[in-house]
Amino acid sequence: MATTQPPPNQSQQSQQGTGPQQPAQRIQITPEIAQQMAAKLRQQQQQQQQQQQMSAPPPPVISPSEVDFVEQPVSTKDKRIVAADGASEKLKSVCNDINYLINKLEQHPEYAVPPPPTIMKPTRSQQFTKAKEDGNALFKQGNLDEAIRLFTVAIELAADRPPWESHVLAREELSLALSNRALCYHNKEEYDKSLVDADAVVEIKRPWSKGHFRKGKALIGLNRLQEARDAILLGLDFEPSNDDLKNALTEVDTKILVNHHAKQQTK
Template sequence: MVVPQPDPVMQAVIEASFDPVDIAFGPPDNVIALCSKHSLEKCAECDVDFTNLNRLSRLLQMNPSLRCPPPPTMLSQKLSVAINNTKEEGNTLYKSGQYDKAIQRYSMAANFAAQRPPWEAAQMMREELSAILSNRSAAFFEMGDYINALVDADQVIQLKRPWGKGHFRKAKALLSMKEYQEAKEAIELGLEFEPESAEMITLRETIENHLREQRATRRSTNGAA
């Protein structure tokens, strides 16, 4: 097999931007990269961060049969089963009203999803995490913990912005916190992605009713003054 020669222009660009870094190696088995001056994985003074590199190194060390990372279309089936089973356990607990236990299972499922190796498709992890965190947001909401419900909803939006469910969860949490204007903005953004969503249309009407009542109360108060 003939090895293609590198493009000389691109090679020149790579060499011009190359900045050598002194590194040391740490345990186990000297496979962890560290800054040479302080033996740190992440060092502000040396301006290096080997966290992701070392994570890949550890994963390869734990899987000696892998000569190189597999293609991103290949997924860890055992991890997928663990994620789905744990999420479904959370769903069962949620449906039975055991919201605190459901949150624990959703949190465990999210931790499993975050452990996907870096060579697997990032889209898979985003899909899994967005669904899990959306469900956990709903469980927090049912427990009256609107702040954590809002935090999870924001995470869902960051992971999967075009999905209306994240915006719906955010608007519900804000509504319960009596942040009516912010709730309206959240639900209107969700409706831009899913304009036919019945649950979002209904929630928008509820929010607008609260806004009208709030304005009427303010006018009444100002008039009495």
Template sequence: MAHPQPHPHPHPPAGMPGPGMGPGGPPGGIPVNPALLTLLDSLPHKDIPFALQTIQLPTPPNVPPQQGIVVTCPEHKQSSCEECNVDFNALNYMHQFLRSAPPEAIPPPPNVQPPPQRAEMIKNLKEQGNTAFKSQQFPAAIQAYSKSADMALSRPPWELAALSRDETAIALCNRSAAFAFVNAWANALADAEAVVILKRPWTKGHFRKARALVGLERFEDAKQALIDGLQYEPNDKELNNFLNEIEEKLRQAESED
């Protein structure tokens, strides 16, 4: 039966696997869903003859020669041929991209857990920062926390966003504390505000924000930051003690006026 609206992509002859496919179907042994295959076969299309041709790929200097496979018209061996009325350039480009793309650029199948290596590296960098912080080597701590946050933020978009948010919030919260110890109050405040945005119910972010605001002598704003945090944990001892200290400072300032 003829299909009314063709879509131009090549269909291999019977018994011949398509580019990148083995004799039994898709690579990696991924089973084909029969219902999906039926749906794809029902789409309007027309069979386009094609050939597979091995070519030399352009490589940078001092890189060994590499070969690749492209789809061409069978008669003229051209990926774009006006006489045969075919253009396989987009298909060949996508094939080469998928072959050379890093793993982060290609989404994995659904329900696949992210590889643990990134989480381990993020954790190790955070621990390096903690060790430097305890030794009062604050510039080194700031550098390690920055690398941990950058790696957390570079997670591929298909991984759980909550995982990246938690890792980033912890790294920035620790970096805010390190900035505070070197009196870089504006940087400490920026990190703390980012933590509050990423993980608002976490009282540690509100504490860091208040700490930076006190360093900037913005006591009323610091008081409000603590009140905001206490909405989530009214009995938080750290926030309540700090709030009492700030209120005492404000009372002293009023009495001096």
């Protein structure tokens, strides 16, 4: 019968020299070690997720105006942006705005980058003031044609301001020069032209009573009395105590009443 011998002790192993090696001792994974390993693994996963979130770009923010965005082709021709055939009017308008800015930048090569709106050359304002004042002097002399020419020069100077300059100043200049030219056309009894200028004044500077007054007077001249009354009443909404508008309202109401009586008599 075979007998089992006890394992050799350390002294015997050292004496045997190069005998067969014992298998490595296994590490016992206690519950504490398992918890530590799980916590370390969770920490590594969290770090990886944080790195991915930091490296990923933020989701795009879509404004309400871009919700219905539809890509449309455009092309360049002679350094201009051209909308494709059949493009929407909005796209054509945007292309016109870009081309206008390109044209202005080409006219001012000294500006590598458009300056702040507070920086404006005084030359244009001086030219505008001179054209306007000379036009006023000619109007008082009764030279309406020459006054119209100078007011037109003033309008062109104001309208041709670079788009990076103050829009407030451009609106002030434009509304004033257009109002003066509308008065010249009215005195020449060219009421249709006077109405065009007056309409532009109202669009540019709506709260200004002078624009509504000019529009009302032009419509009276065209015998469009109800429209004239509406224009005058709109002006009075902005400035109820304006004497010019009050007098114009009395004038148009009188004309409406006279026309009404005339129609009654012809029946």
